[in-house]
Amino acid sequence: MRWVSAPPTGIKQVLKEALKTKTGMAAVIILGMMVAMSLSIPIYSPADFVKKWNDLKAWYENPSLAAPVWVKWFTGADLPETIDLKASRFRVDEEEVSGHHITTYTAYFRYSYDDYPSELKAFIKADIGEKPVRLNVMFVRADGEEITLFNGLLSSNELTLDLSLDPKLQKSLARFLYEKTGAIPEVIRPEIVLFSKSLSQRTENAASDVLKGRYMVKFQLISDRKISAEPRFIIYGKVFGLAGTDLYRRDLWLGIIWGAPVALAFGTVAAVATALLQVVIGAAGAWFGPKWDELVQRLADFLLIIPVLPILILISVIYRVTIWSLLGWVILFSIVGVSSKIARSITFQIREEQYIEAARTYGASKTRMLFYYVIPRIMPFTFALVALSVPTYIFLEAALSFLGLGDPELPTWGRILGDAYSAGALYQGYWWWVILPAFMIMLVSLGFTLLSYAFDKIVNPRLREE
Template sequence: MSAPLGLREIVKEVLKSKSGLAGLCILLFLTILSLLVPIYFPKGNIVNAWNDPLHWVKYPRLAAPEWVEIFIGKRLPRTLDIVNSDFKYLSIKMSSGFKYVRREANFYYDYDDFPSDFIIFLNTSYRSSPPYVAVTIIRPDGLKVKLFSGTLTSSTQALYISTDKDILSNIADFVTKVTGKPPSALSFIYIFAERESLPNVKEVKVLKSSYFKPPRPYRIVVKALMYSKKDKLRIEAIIYGKVYGLAGTDNERRDILLGILWGTPISLAFGIVGSVVTTVIQAFLGAVSAWYGGKVDEVLQRATDIMLVIPILPLIILIDFVYRLTLWRLLEVLVVFSILGMVTKITRSMVLQVKSEQYIEAAISYGASKKRILALYITPRITPYTFANIVLSIPSFVFLEAALSILGLGDPLLPTLGKLLDNAYEGGALYHGYWWWVLLPAGVIMLIAIAFVLMYYPLDKILNPRLRER
């Protein structure tokens, strides 16, 4: 009979194997990525920012990852943020208590596709009445597109160029004036379209700044009539792109990469804690059941039989519906319902074989107590199996967290891999073709599962004595 292996020998066995090293490298890679979160997002509380819509207002909605350009063969637009300091004062006139301001900002547009959205933010501070504002776009070809003119209705007003009916009507009037025909559909992309390709929205081509020599910019001209010399106007224009970062964005403009980097260690912690606690408790109770026997064995085995047939998922749904559990409270409930299981049964059968071996009988003969024998002689024999079961169970808990999140049982605030998939499901990501929203978080979950499965392969030699002795 071969001697039992300790935890150090088990780790050495894993490190000797190529598959074990590959699994450890994957986990190390995911861990390093997670440690980069403070560098990638140095702006404070990630959970609060993740759930704050105002934080993501400058990000494009449902943007694909930037690397998709490699496969598409086009240069897709990035988001252009034209801040207040970019709007230069071209003229300021004071007369009879009034102030007339003309400001202008330039930007170059050389992408192969149209923007996904366009918003101009007008923030004013005034004493008596809000200012009268007119906003115009001057294209590189010299054509002017009147977007808005009127008195602002609030101190913080946003002009949603892509959805505001009045603004879209103004753009349609521009197309009709230039071509003599009304546009085929209301759309803001006519602002960035070549004159020759108007007015069919399905056939328009991008008017690039680089078509002219030297390149000509687009110009945003804002004219404001203020009713006090001390009134102020701050302007910011955001032209949203169609690609962003390494993982794209979701329907709430949130950076999916941040959710993956933050959610990966949370999902891993959920899996590791759940697997370690439940496996160790089940293995311990299985060993106690077999070693002490009698009524202890009978009670534990009948309790195990009951726990194996209890439908845990409906109970968790009921408990979560009543108490609305956080992620870690949910883990506590899972542990409570998993203290007895198949590991208890299998460990019991292993200990029943071990207790009849000669070295156990020798320990009993020299007067060792039952607790000492259980701790020093029996536990080392079941340690390899317990460790292997922990490694194999971690992906199950990671998948479980994802499944519970999709069922609406996850933490409503905490960004995890499961919560990302839940948001993608609710947003109809697959139906609308937002594949990155689903495949990237799901790919990380699969990568975690592959890592632990690769680490489990070398443990076969430990669990199978014949393989270990060859």
């Protein structure tokens, strides 16, 4: 005959026993990683990150739709990373010719990657006053060829040149290509022409055609007075950070680590709050008599059959929800459920035990016996359900955010997936925009599922080891 040890009844004892199992330890490792990611937020993200995430102009320093930097390990090619030539990288030379002040800002950089940049941008800030000044921007290739990127008037204190999309630069490069090759391609991409050995527009043999070496960028201001400026030139790469970037240049790694505490907090608070409410209401119904029990059971039957997700979608459409108001609605629709039925059945067994009769003999009130003797005995049996329901609430929040009906401010995994779907990320080949946040949702769900199994293995006699 096989004897099975009795399940532990104390909350601390259940937790201690569950964490000794293999599944419990695996769950702790996974969830510990999520907590560590959450704690790293003050280190990796700025204080006003939520505001910055929603300000699409704040990410101009990053490349658009760049893959994670570790992709280079699998492709075997040294894909380009962003080269940012800030004002401190420029050497300043001043001269005066025929009453005109000429200020030249010169910066050098070495390009040794196996692919072309994704785009080019030039920036300049200068206190020009009310009178425009002449601005020349020159680019010197590694083979010594000098190409004028911009030649015109600077009429404001700030100027941004999107060189990859500048039609004037494309016409200038068309003349340059005609002089060198005798042909003009249908599509001219400046970021390829400036870094190509053969001056070809083909990208399939980029590794052998990229012109590697030392390049130079010059900003030249010509005016009748001395002017100080802050030039900047960005050669955008094709890989960035641990998780890449999205269409709006946002660092997806920051969005992913910010989504971790949101998912953990939403799922855990919702699961624990609903479990406590369901246990108290279910136990109270069975404890205080048939009328209360009947009311609780009919309410549970009603809430178990109503379609919660469509109702939440309707609420999100009508009202502007935040993560906390959404959490409140979720808890409201879950005040009774499976845990209340479990609490009811266990309460019927507990109220006939001897220590309950002893408490009655000593004059303990029904409310005191419920909260001091009944509910603490029930809680360990609901741990597995609590852990298993956390992924359900995480998926619920992700689904609403994916549909654009979640918190419009917070960067969550569901919102990242929704943006990726709207941009056709998988169809366009931007797999990291979809796979990484989806993987995080699956990973945290796996952690809580393993934890649920560990709890169930402890409190369920049929699953307990000898």
